[in-house]
Amino acid sequence: MRIGDLATASGLTTKTIRFYEQAGLLPEPPRTPAGYRDYTGDATNRLAFIRDAQGAGLTLAEIRSVLALRDGGESPCGHVTELISQHLADIERRLAELRKTRTALRELAQRASRTNPDTCGENGICTILSPH
């Protein structure tokens, strides 16, 4: 299986696959006599795993750490469980942040609807965004 086939099978680009290899996520495959990368079906599974892990919000660095454990013969379960709970906490933080920003923006939208463009610059740049 050459890199283009793997790209098609995985829905990635050849660029991305080479990048993953260089980033230590995908082992270097054997080469054909011509120097072409020659993949087995395992690579498809590995890329599918990377996709799933990314879908869960893991970074490539985290995914690499999980793969390294597995490749080293260790079970990554504990590590993965920890990563998941870290990401959950992170998402809660970001949700709270976003909700706060949303509230602020709604307030600004309210203010915008009450603002007269002809007088809004009299003492500042924009009374909607930055009232005194």
Next chain:
Amino acid sequence: MRIGDLATASGLTTKTIRFYEQAGLLPEPPRTPAGYRDYTGDATNRLAFIRDAQGAGLTLAEIRSVLALRDGGESPCGHVTELISQHLADIERRLAELRKTRTALRELAQRASRTNPDTCGENGICTILSPH
């Protein structure tokens, strides 16, 4: 007012202030005979505005566009109103995304708690993240 004073007054660093100038957010101030930037109180207001606008989630590019309108003598109200509604929509999208990811992660956490590390690698890399 020299750049250090402005930095103290605005809570930014001198680096950031020079960066804002270079990015077209802050007009080039006059210089002292020694070549030092010499700011008036206006700069403080402008930086406060930038801070407020950033707090509302606007990017520096958007803030620049608002400032450009005001500097050009036009009222930026309409533009600002539009930016606010765009950002609200964007935040709704991201909230929905995050909630989806959170649901997925909770599912994964559930699965993690039911996973036996000794058998989890039997047909893949990690049955928590990527079950078959």
Next chain:
DNA sequence: CTTGACCTTCCAGTGCACTGGAATCTCTAG
């Protein structure tokens, strides 16, 4: 023999908002 698809490497850029560091200049206090 040529065309075209596909492969190779390597280097560099993207977006965003800064941040770090080097080399040099200016001013004030002791």
Next chain:
DNA sequence: CTAGAGATTCCAGTGCACTGGAAGGTCAAG
């Protein structure tokens, strides 16, 4: 006179996950 704080410019790097492009090698079909 010197030390130190603070200013100047310019270049380059950060993190993240790619993406683009140049210059060239390989292979099957026509």
